[in-house]
Amino acid sequence: MDEEYDVIVLGTGLKECILSGLLSVKGKKVLHVDRNSYYGGSSASITPLDQLFTHFGKEAPSKMETYGRPRDWNVDIIPKFLMASGELVQILIMSGVTRYLEFKSVEGSYVYKGGKIHKVPADEKEALTSSLMGLLEKRRFKNFLNFAYNFEEGDDAEKKSLPKNLTTASTMEQCYSAFGLDKNTMDFTGHAIALYRDDDYLSKPLPETLKRIKLYSESLTRYGKSPYLYPLYGLGELPQGFARLSAIYGGTYMLNKPIENIEYDQDGTVIGVKSEGETAKTKCVVADPSYFTDKVKKVGKVVRCICLLKEPIPNTKDSTACQLIIPQNQVGRKSDIYVCCVSSAHNVAAKGFYIAIVSTTVETENPEAEIKPGLDLLGTVLEKFLSIDDLYEPTDNGEKSKVFITKSYDATTHFETTCEDIKNTYRRITGEELDFSQVQKDIEAVN
Numbered sequence: 001m002d003e004e005y006d007v008i009v010l011g012t013g014l015k016e017c018i019l020s021g022l023l024s025v026k027g028k029k030v031l032h033v034d035r036n037s038y039y040g041g042s043s044a045s046i047t048p049l050d051q052l053f054t055h056f057g058k059e060a061p062s063k064m065e066t067y068g069r070p071r072d073w074n075v076d077i078i079p080k081f082l083m084a085s086g087e088l089v090q091i092l093i094m095s096g097v098t099r100y101l102e103f104k105s106v107e108g109s110y111v112y113k114g115g116k117i118h119k120v121p122a123d124e125k126e127a128l129t130s131s132l133m134g135l136l137e138k139r140r141f142k143n144f145l146n147f148a149y150n151f152e153e154g155d156d157a158e159k160k161s162l163p164k165n166l167t168t169a170s171t172m173e174q175c176y177s178a179f180g181l182d183k184n185t186m187d188f189t190g191h192a193i194a195l196y197r198d199d200d201y202l203s204k205p206l207p208e209t210l211k212r213i214k215l216y217s218e219s220l221t222r223y224g225k226s227p228y229l230y231p232l233y234g235l236g237e238l239p240q241g242f243a244r245l246s247a248i249y250g251g252t253y254m255l256n257k258p259i260e261n262i263e264y265d266q267d268g269t270v271i272g273v274k275s276e277g278e279t280a281k282t283k284c285v286v287a288d289p290s291y292f293t294d295k296v297k298k299v300g301k302v303v304r305c306i307c308l309l310k311e312p313i314p315n316t317k318d319s320t321a322c323q324l325i326i327p328q329n330q331v332g333r334k335s336d337i338y339v340c341c342v343s344s345a346h347n348v349a350a351k352g353f354y355i356a357i358v359s360t361t362v363e364t365e366n367p368e369a370e371i372k373p374g375l376d377l378l379g380t381v382l383e384k385f386l387s388i389d390d391l392y393e394p395t396d397n398g399e400k401s402k403v404f405i406t407k408s409y410d411a412t413t414h415f416e417t418t419c420e421d422i423k424n425t426y427r428r429i430t431g432e433e434l435d436f437s438q439v440q441k442d443i444e445a446v447n
Helices: 014-025 049-055 087-095 124-129 135-150 155-161 172-178 183-193 207-223 237-248 416-430 436-446
Strands: 004-010 030-033 103-105 108-113 116-119 228-231 252-254 261-264 270-275 278-287 296-309 322-326 337-343 354-361 383-394 403-405
Touching (some): 014 030, 014 087, 014 237, 014 278, 014 416, 014 436, 030 237, 087 237, 108 183, 124 135, 183 207, 237 252, 278 416
Parallel strands (some): 004 030, 030 252, 278 403
Antiparallel strands (some): 108 116, 296 383, 322 337
């Protein structure tokens, strides 16, 4: 370990592994260290099943065979789906990490409205038969979607694609009003399609929301059932895939290495990391928030509940995997509740079993009660594992200290906010925007 590196990465969570891989491809000499004995950090998948009970401080049942073979379980601590045309999939493809992974389409995307579960329409036929909207509202919604799909940024394109009473400075609320959409349609469009966590977007300019709607549509057309993908054997495979990428391009990995000290020069710039009496010199450090408690601030909490089921979530057409979003307004909250479900079809549970995870941003002193609307939709729950985690953001942008810290994972069940943080951190480290096509060129240049 007594060497000098361009970058030392602390923690093997997904964000840190992606950044490690990208920086290695860019030609940086990278040392990647984790205090744990396993990859993934907070984005790990736990196996076998008895380890899940241990992780949450529970005693494993005396008859574990009730849950099938324990080693058939790979349970995500922080579950998320990938948008088929989203930025994480682009990173996977451009970096070549897809060669290490296998994905399966998620069967359905659902939204909660008026006390019932409704499928988010995947095509025009489903839209026409959907109970989400009345007949006249369906016509207005179709006109709105046609507008959203055809919207293009740029002066000339905007003039052609925008209705006369809208400009790019118009708010999204004004946009909905221009097409005569009612509150319920606005709700499921903003939260189940554009994937916003709250209603703040309504007062912001319309282009960002329209881009999100187009992303959902483009992801949907790839596989037809839903816009989401999920890796076989769980999300823990993703950090390991990028760890392999980093290793191929010269990255060095060390697990089970406690960090004793971070060393700085007299100007406060990081110069080294000490572990077990050895010091590795470096020009910069990348880390998850747990390694720098003095350089982060608490910005909230997220509650998650992992539930083991023997049946699929009711009213989801027996889906082996699905996402269900409960928009904030439907249950009188400020932020959405998310439910995602995976199963033995994705090699993350024993045959015939399902894993559902309910999560949301904490708003009260009783977090478990906040996710009750989601838990009530699951049917019979065999076992529950509850966690309440603090959310952290860096207070130091790294410009002077050269310490670059990622954010905690939020309550969403998709990776779009995760990718935003990866791009932001990459920009702070390198001073450059993350260009997916350049990543591919760098790989081709080395090969």
